[in-house]
Amino acid sequence: MSRKRTPVVAGWFTGDGTDGEGEADFRLLGTRCSACASVFFPREDVFCRNPGCPGGELTEVPLSRRGRIWSYTDSRYRPPAPYVSDPELEWQPCTLIAVELEAERMVVLGQGAPGVALADLAVGMEVEAVPGVLNEDTETTWTTWHWRLTGTPGSAEAEADAKGAAGVVA
Ligand SMILES: [Zn+2]
Numbered sequence: 001m002s003r004k005r006t007p008v009v010a011g012w013f014t015g016d017g018t019d020g021e022g023e024a025d026f027r028l029l030g031t032r033c034s035a036c037a038s039v040f041f042p043r044e045d046v047f048c049r050n051p052g053c054p055g056g057e058l059t060e061v062p063l064s065r066r067g068r069i070w071s072y073t074d075s076r077y078r079p080p081a082p083y084v085s086d087p088e089l090e091w092q093p094c095t096l097i098a099v100e101l102e103a104e105r106m107v108v109l110g111q112g113a114p115g116v117a118l119a120d121l122a123v124g125m126e127v128e129a130v131p132g133v134l135n136e137d138t139e140t141t142w143t144t145w146h147w148r149l150t151g152t153p154g155s156a157e158a159e160a161d162a163k164g165a166a167g168v169v170a
Contacts, residue, residue: 008142016131016143027062039104066128067099072121097147113148126150
C-alpha cells in the first residue's frame, strides 16, 4: 500500500510529487511585497515585515532553486516538537545547511539530502532545493525540502546555471 505524500507544512513548496510533478518542478515558495519588493520565507501572508515599508500586497513567488552554502552543521539529536519524527525510531543524524539565495538576498535553512555528510560541505558550494522526505508513518509520507550539492564548486558551468536561475526570479 502506498502512503499519501503530504507536505509537512502547507504552502512552503511546490512540485514535491504530491500532484505527480517531477523533481525539476520543485520550488520553495515565499511571498514578495508589492511596495518594497522584500521576499519572505517562511512566507508572510499578512503584513510586510520591512519596518521601513508603508505596506504592500504580498503575493506568492517561487524562490531560486539554487544557492550557495552560507553555513552548515549536523544534527545529532532529535529536535523538539513541532519537528515531526517517530520517537520509536532511532534518530538518524543529518546535515543542516544554511543557503544564501543571491536574488532574494536571504538565507534558507534546510536538511542536506540523504548521503550528504559534513565532510562533503564547504562554505560557498552551490546547492539546489530538491524534494525530500522528513518522516513516514503508516499512512503518510511527510515531504519537505532538502539541499543537494550540484557538483564541482565554482565551476564555470555551475556559475552560469546559478546566474540563469537568479535571472528567472529577478
Ligand atoms: Zn514591503
